[in-house]
Amino acid sequence: MKYRIRFCCSGYHVSNGTTGVSSNTRLAPAEQQTLMTLWAMARSPLILGANLTALDDATLKLIANRDVLREAIVRLGFKPLACEGSYFLTADISGLTNESDRDFCERLVREAGVALIPLSVFFADGKPDNLVRFAFCKKRAVIDEAVARLEKFFTS
Numbered sequence: 001m002k003y004r005i006r007f008c009c010s011g012y013h014v015s016n017g018t019t020g021v022s023s024n025t026r027l028a029p030a031e032q033q034t035l036m037t038l039w040a041m042a043r044s045p046l047i048l049g050a051n052l053t054a055l056d057d058a059t060l061k062l063i064a065n066r067d068v069l070r071e072a073i074v075r076l077g078f079k080p081l082a083c084e085g086s087y088f089l090t091a092d093i094s095g096l097t098n099e100s101d102r103d104f105c106e107r108l109v110r111e112a113g114v115a116l117i118p119l120s121v122f123f124a125d126g127k128p129d130n131l132v133r134f135a136f137c138k139k140r141a142v143i144d145e146a147v148a149r150l151e152k153f154f155t156s
Contacts, residue, residue, distance in 0.1 A: 029058060032056075032058060032059070036062075036085070036087070061140065062087070062136065062137060064140070065136040065137070065138065065140060065143050066083060066089065066136045068140075068143060068144075068147070069089055069134055069136045069143055069146075069147065070083070070089055072147040072150070072151070073089070073091055073134065073150070076096075076150055076151065076154050077095055077096050077154070078091035078092065078093060078095075078096065078132075079091055079092040079094075079095060080092075081131075087135055087136060087137035088117070088133040088134065088135055088136070089133065089134040089136060090119060090131055090132070090133050090134075091131065091132055091133075091134065092130055092131055093130055093131070093132055094130040096154075100118070100120065100126075100129040100130075101118035101119055101120050101128075101129050101130060101131055101132050102118040102120060102121065102129070104116075104118070104132065105117065105118045105132060108150075108153070111153060112149050112150060112152070112153035113149050114146050114149050114150055114153070116132040116133060116134060117132060117133040117134075117135070118131075118132055119131035119132060119133060
């Protein structure tokens with residue numbers, strides 16, 4: 001693991017592996033994912049501690065997906081928590097339902113066709129059970145479709 005961390009953070013110049021064009025970060029997409037994962041594990045907001053005009057397209061798309069999704073779920077009544085260095089938005093559902101997060105997520109899959117992650121499954125005692133996670137590390141079309149389905153579900 002030490003080799004991976006040193007390699008990802010060393011600024012070693014590589015092509016992105018698909019087009020042969022170097023990325024602005026000088027890291028290949030797989031290395032960028034590894035680095036973002038390390039930042040998420042460390043709960044570091046460093047991903048935005050840079051010149052935003054110099055970020056590569058992949059990072060800008062992630063930031064845009066997060067912002068689009070956050071705005072949409074706020075409109076629908078979810079209460080998102082702070083999102084620092086992660087591919088997930090966590091949101092409180094207690095203002096929307098009295099169900100547990102797991103029951104709510106199962107109902108959304110069945111009735112809206114949108115899959116969320118109940119946070120309680122990560123805890124031995126199943127608490128807290130009022131938080132869900134939205135993954136925004138998807139293509140923008142997937143995010144837009146999920147938002148449209150959620151809007152239809154909550155307004156019908």
